[in-house]
Amino acid sequence: MDLSTLTGSIWRELELANTDRQHQWRTPVLASIDTNGLPQARTVVLRKACHHTQTLQFFSDARSPKVAQLRASGQIQLVFWSSALKWQLRVSAQARVETSGAEVDKAWQGIKLGPARQDYLSPFAPGDALPNTVTTALDESPHLAIISAEVIHMDWLSLSSEGHQRAEISATAVRWLTP
Template sequence: MADPRQKKICETIRELMHTATTGRSPFTIMRPATVDTGGAPNARVVVLREANDGVLSFITDLRSPKAKEICAQPLVNLSGYEASSSVQLRVAGRARINTDEERRKKFWNGLLPHTHLLFWSPLAPGAIVSAPEDLYTEVELLNGDSAKLYAHFGLVDVIVDCIDWLDLSTEPPVRCRFARTRDGWEASWLAP
């Protein structure tokens, strides 16, 4: 990147991702879109947990449609928006369920206990129940059994291929794309 404005935007993106994973910011909550079994887009929100060296990580229940969709079709797109600065980020990449047991365990042990409880149900996310309150009477709760909770825990890594930055606070708006190449990151200005 020869253009100093693009270098500054690139550094700002790194700072935003760092802040999103070490504290709370609008980019802490990202919206990954996957492709469902019928070929349709399927978007939801996740908490961004880690951003390192062009890899973004979040957690999921391994029984969830999201995990199954990632295994079947790893191409994903994550988006986020910070209203106070009028900045939108779109990230395209390849997702994978991390199978490195040492990293999974370390990640799991770094989560707060209330986050472990996201994996409490013996039913898969999205399973049909007769009524919300019946879930607690129809199923045997895992009661914090760490091994059973951990069995449902998935760590998703997204290898970033492209980041699209759109700053709507300027006149005219500024849009820049950063694409991964063999030699690093290539920046291009885009029409907003």
């Protein structure tokens, strides 16, 4: 791998992961800090990746604990692993949450036509205890949140029997690190 082309190669894979359902970078782990200062990590689906704006996007239920956590502290880390590429990518980013507005409305227009629509119309919030009585009624308006992560720093690790490689990428530096 050439250091001068590394950043472009990483973003190409992120953009591919957004469109290719089989790409292993499609489901990274998103780690945040909860209101007690404790780490919280969970799998999410990558919904958008843009090299130009240095942003990654995810969808969630606006009532999920992670949304409240990200509103209190937008400092996150995302971990991507692909056994096909043998690449791990750790992305430090600043997250922002939108639950209304044109971008959320546009995203909902796409989601509401597919099976995922019910994920955002549940009368219960993620993590709520389920009631004893079964209800199939859905809410009328979606509880959709868009999480946009502005990339600050990347730590890339490539595993190889010929020698592992590791590099850090930030706004000011791209350099090799000891793996």
